[in-house]
Amino acid sequence: MNVREWALPVYTILMQLAVGAFAILWLIRYLAGSKFSVQEIDRIISNPILVIAFTAVVAMGGAHFHLSKPFHSYLAVLNFKSSWLSREIVFSLLFFMSTMSVLYLTYFQTHCRSLITGLGWLAIMFGSVLIYCMARIYLIPTQVAWNSPTVVLSFYTTTLLLGIMAIACLMVLDLKFSEIKKENDVELRTQVLRNSMGGLTILTVALVALNIAITFIQIRLLAQGDLTARTSLSLLVELYLPLFVMRMVILVYASISLAVSVVRMYRLQTTPQGLMSPVYLSCLLILVGEIIGRFLFYATHIRVGL
Amino acid sequence: MILLYFFYGLAFEGLGLAAYLQLRREGDFPLKKELPWLASFGIVGGVAGWVDMFLTSGTLAEISSILSIVRIIVHLLTGLLLLRFGWGMLNNLNPLPAWSIFIPGILIVPIAFVITYAVTTFITPSPIEIPIEIWTRYLLYMPGSFLAGIGFLRQWYAQRKLGLYDVSNLMLGAGLAFLFEAVVMGLIVPAAPYGPASYYNYDRVIHNAFSGESIEVSEQYGLTAWLDYQSVLDTTGIPIEIWRLLSAVIVTYFVVKALDVFEAIRKRQVRALQEDRDRAQWEAFEAQILARQTTENWTNALINISRRIAELEHVDDILVYIVDTVHQLLRTSFVGVAIQNQENSSLELKCYSNSRSIHLVANVSVAVTNPLIQDVMRSSNSYLSQGSEAVEMFDGICFFTNELARAAVIVPLKLENTNIGALWIARFEDDPFSETDMIWLESMADQVTIAIQHGLMTSQLQSLSIVQERGRIAREMHDGLAQVLGYLNLQTQTLGSLLKQGKVEKLQDELTQMRQAIQTAHADVRENILSLRTTLAQEKxxxxxxxxxxxxxxxxxxxxxxxxxxxxxxxxxxxxxxxxxxxxxxxxxxxxxxxxxxxxxxxxxxxxxxxxxxxxxxxxxxxxxxxxxxxxxxxxxxxxxxxxxxxxxxxxxxxxxxxxxxxxxxxxxxxxxxxxxxxxxxxx
The missing domain is CATH 3.30.565.10 (Histidine kinase-like ATPase, C-terminal domain)
Incomplete structure (x- = not known):
């Protein structure tokens, strides 16, 4: 992979992170809404939505570096009926616009709660379709290693995994910021985060396990495939073996490290502010692990190497 | 080249030694917490320079492989120590603004991509020490030096704001020196078959993963042409080692000078603290004297009032004295005393003092209707203005003046659990009263109540004395004059009988006795008159x-x-x-x-x-x-x-x-x- 081709992992990883983060944030909003005032919850999720929207902008901007004619990118939508790439671009735009609408309403029209809720679920729907389109691009018969439903599944697990870590990291940082600024909603933020961290950690561990399982299913499928598939496999277990092992280790270590920190928080009855470093480190490691995974995904198929 | 590496190592060893010596000094100056990291960075960095010297000289060729491993380790360690020092400089000397908490969050994605990219370069055909050195410089040296530079520049800004321009110039020098080091130590790396230093330049290689073939590309982009050693030599005519030596010397010079400056700042702060302590002690001493004087003034005033009460001075005079005392001791613009009228139907102004004079209100009725005073009368609780009240609330507090009060204290006059009136003070200036003022005023209100109580008792005593004196005079007249008059009445009848009987001698005797009785009575009456007159004439x-x-x-x-x-x-x-x-x-x-x-x-x-x-x-x-x-x-x-x-x-x-x-x-x-x-x- 040359530097220009890194634009692909940048786009896919960031867009998956944005969609996953929005979905997890909306799930937290839905669950917390039964215990706290929705208006208060909307106030504390407004900053994370801003970051998600910014991430989507960077992802779409980054994708343009992959194009040979970036200024003609809008023409890609014309093939919506026949091209998964066109559908991916269209749904990227729809996800982005719905996210921006939710962002505007949570900042400036806080009373439109039903509209905010509806638009949020719509954004998740657009995001889910976007991830499906993103994965379907690679389901090509000529690319044996990619042409498997496990690719679609792995894209969804990565989306949720990155989303969970991004939201955990953002909420901890936001809580710390509120604490430094001595804002009056620190207690609320603390309670929401404390209630959420257990579920987020369980989901993280489960998704990491699922991700590893999918990877080994893919390896098994490649081993049972034709020469091209076996060649891809040999690249993975020979040239890129250190990266492959590193990815597995990083994902396992990050999830276990997060779980230990969260269990300690519940057991010692400490505040979630103390989770800032463990959550940040786990988020960074899982992000690195998933980027390595995406690198391996592309590197084992693209002829141009480093 | 060997000499360059020697002096490069020497410069950093000097830096480490200077930091270590500063660390041993007593005191707590801002940089002290970061000195262990700086000292370690300097010493390990010096070692790294000397390892390079031995590797370049070839004098220890038999252990060159071991030296190469040592070089990798000390470079990594130097980078880590520099990063830690830089973070401490940025974060610990002056706390960062609250929003900076989000910087790691924003940077997490780029950091993750850079780390991943760095990891992927380790599987390229170049020797392992090349990517290690490149990423040590990119990920450790460059951010470490950059953070340290920004930390010193923040100190430069802080010292300039304090007006310490000599100190701030050194901070500026140290900051720029570290930024320069970030470029020559962190950004300039050895040539390698991947970016960003060399990828787009002469060493660009495309690796075919299937065939294992590599294709060289000669296309030049130019933007990063100066980022490796050869480019620096081509562009400046000076090898990177000289630039690094220059950077090491500049950093050492400014940081060592800055260490002295921090010590000077500490001494200055200690001096300033001592001055502050002396000033605070002096102020406390003066405050004590003032407090003692105030207490003495109030005590004397209270004694004086008690004496006047004991001397049975007229209650109006005592009220005037109390109002005058309050006016002077509490520096008020207005003092007022109001008493409930006899029907208990309204509160009437009894005595007041403004900045010009003191007046008793007699013969006219001035009703006090201010809601704050009425509230105090109802609740029996003292009132102290907080400064947030509307000016209209003070309307009707100050009488016979056009000015409105801006601060006030109102206390009730309580006589046997009944509010008989109120005493209040006010200021026209925006100068609030304190809780202590309220306590003093309450003690004065007690004195007013005692004076009124004494006035009432004195009045009752006077009435009782008059009754007793009348009784005494009646008794005196009954025992003295009335007895004599009765006796004279009987004697005149006796004289009449004696006259009829012609007993002249006996008549003469009776007349003599009558004269003596009259003289005694006369003496009693004169004495009584004298004593009454003398007792009443005590003012002389x-x-x-x-x-x-x-x-x-x-x-x-x-x-x-x-x-x-x-x-x-x-x-x-x-x-x-x-x-x-x-x-x-x-x-x-x-x-x-x-x-x-x-x-x-x-x-x-x-x-x-x-x-x-x-x-x-x-x-x-x-x-x-x-x-x-x-x-x-x-x-x-x-x-x-x-x-x-x-x-x-x-x-x-x-x-x-x-x-x-x-x-x-x-x-x-x-x-x-x-x-x-x-x-x-x-x-x-």
Whole structure:
């Protein structure tokens, strides 16, 4: 992979992170809404939505570096009926616009709660379709290693995994910021985060396990495939073996490290502010692990190497 | 080249040593917490330079492979220590703004991509030490130096704001030196077959993963042409080692100078702290003196008020004095006292003081209707303005002035759990009163209440005294004049009978007895008139009143009198005690006239010191027939005299014997004159 081709992992990883983060944030909003005032919850999720929207902008901007004619990118939508790439671009735009609408309403029209809720679920729907389109691009018969439903599944697990870590990291940082600024909603933020961290950690561990399982299913499928598939496999277990092992280790270590920190928080009855470093480190490691995974995904198929 | 590496190592060792020596010094200056990291960075960085020297010289060729491993380790360690030092410089010396908490969150994605990219470069065909050195420089040296540079630049900004320009210039130099080091140590890396240093340049390689073939690309982009050693040499004509040596020397120079400056700042801060402490001590001392003076002023004022109350001064005069005292001690613009009217229907202004004068409100009724004062009357709780009240709330607090109050304290006047009025103070300036002011005003309100209570009691006592005096006069007339008149009535009837019977001699005897009875009655009446007149005329002074009474007594009774008044200055007796003293003198002289058959009476009044306090000693001595002192208990006149003396804290001694005359000594305590003196000095 040359530097220009890194634009692909940048786009896919960031867009998956944005969609996953929005979905997890909306799930937290839905669950917390039964215990706290929705208006208060909307106030504390407004900053994370801003970051998600910014991430989507960077992802779409980054994708343009992959194009040979970036200024003609809008023409890609014309093939919506026949091209998964066109559908991916269209749904990227729809996800982005719905996210921006939710962002505007949570900042400036806080009373439109039903509209905010509806638009949020719509954004998740657009995001889910976007991830499906993103994965379907690679389901090509000529690319044996990619042409498997496990690719679609792995894209969804990565989306949720990155989303969970991004939201955990953002909420901890936001809580710390509120604490430094001595804002009056620190207690609320603390309670929401404390209630959420257990579920987020369980989901993280489960998704990491699922991700590893999918990877080994893919390896098994490649081993049972034709020469091209076996060649891809040999690249993975020979040239890129250190990266492959590193990815597995990083994902396992990050999830276990997060779980230990969260269990300690519940057991010692400490505040979630103390989770800032463990959550940040786990988020960074899982992000690195998933980027390595995406690198391996592309590197084992693209002829141009480093 | 060997010399370059030697001096490069020497510069960093010097930096490490200087930091270590500073670390051993006592004191707590801002950079001290980061000094261990700086010292470690300098020492390990120096070692790294000298390892490079040995590798370049080839003198230790037999252990070059070990040296290469050592080089990798010390470079990594140096980078890590620099990063830690840089983070401490940025974050610990001056706290970062709150929003900076989000920077790691924003940077997490780029950091993750850079780390992943760095990891992927390790599987390229280049030797392992090349990517290690490249990523050590990119990920450790460059951010470490950059953070340290920014940290010093923040110090430069902070010191400039403090006006310490000499210090700030050194901070600027150190900051720029670290930024320069970030470029030459962190950004310039060895050539390698991947970016960003070389990928787009002469060493660009495309690796075919299937065939294992590599294709070189000669396409030049130019933007990163200076990022490797060869490009630096081509562009500047100076090898990167010289640039790095220059950077090491500059960093060492500025940081070592900055260490001294931090020590100087610490000393300056210690000096400033000492000055602050001295100033604070002096201010505390002055505050103590002021507090003591204030307490003394208030104590004296309260004593003075108590004395006036004890002296039975008129309640209006005491009120005026209290209002004047409050006005002066609390620096008020207005002081007011209001009392409930007799019907308890409204609160009426009784006395007030503004900045010009003090006035009693008499003959007119000025109703006080301000809601704050009314609230205090209702709740019985004192009120202290907080500064947030609307100006209209103070409308009707200050009378006979156009100015509106901006601060006020109102306290109720409580008499036996009933609010009888209010005392309040106000300021026209925006200068709020304190809780202490309120406490002082409450103590003054107590004094007002006591004065009013005493006024009422004095009035009742006066009425009672008049009744008692009338009874006494009635008794005197009944026992004296009425008896004589009755006796004369009977005698006239007797005289008529004797005249009819022609008994002239007997008639003459009866007439003689009648004349004696009339003379006795006349003497009693004159004495009563004299004593009434003397008692009522006390305003002329005790000495004048006593002397005049004694002179009159001598003339009327034909007894020789001597009066000696041996008191210099004021008697310092309360007015009640003065009255009692005159009454005791009158009673003693009456007894002398009636019973002593004396030819001479001596009266002396002098001041004596008994038990540490001044007393007035009065002695009444006669040369009469005397009496037996043992029987004096049943004597009503003597008993009255003793009770009068004891009622004002004094005592009475009687010495007498048959044919030896009588001596009556009365001892009454004085009020303390020095307190009265001090109080007048403080208040006026």
């Amino acid at each position: 002074g005790l000495d004048a009143a006593a002397e005049e009474y004694l002179t009159e007594f001598g003339i009327q009774m034909g007894i020789k009198t001597k009066f000696a008044f041996q008191v210099e200055g004021d008697l310092n007796l309360s007015s009640v005690a003065e009255v009692q003293l005159v009454c005791i003198l009158q009673e003693a002289l009456t007894n002398i006239r009636k019973h002593a058959q004396a030819l001479e009476v001596k009266v002396s009044i002098r001041k004596e010191n008994h038990g540490g306090g001044d007393h007035i000693h009065m002695q009444v001595m006669d040369d009469g027939i005397g009496f037996r002192a043992a029987g004096t208990k049943r004597n009503f006149g003597l008993q009255t005299m003793r009770e009068r003396a004891e009622s004002v804290g004094g005592q009475l001694n009687i010495k007498s014997g048959n044919g030896k005359g009588t001596s009556i000594e009365c001892l009454l305590p004085c009020l303390q004159p020095e307190r009265l003196q001090k109080q007048s000095v403080v208040l006026h």
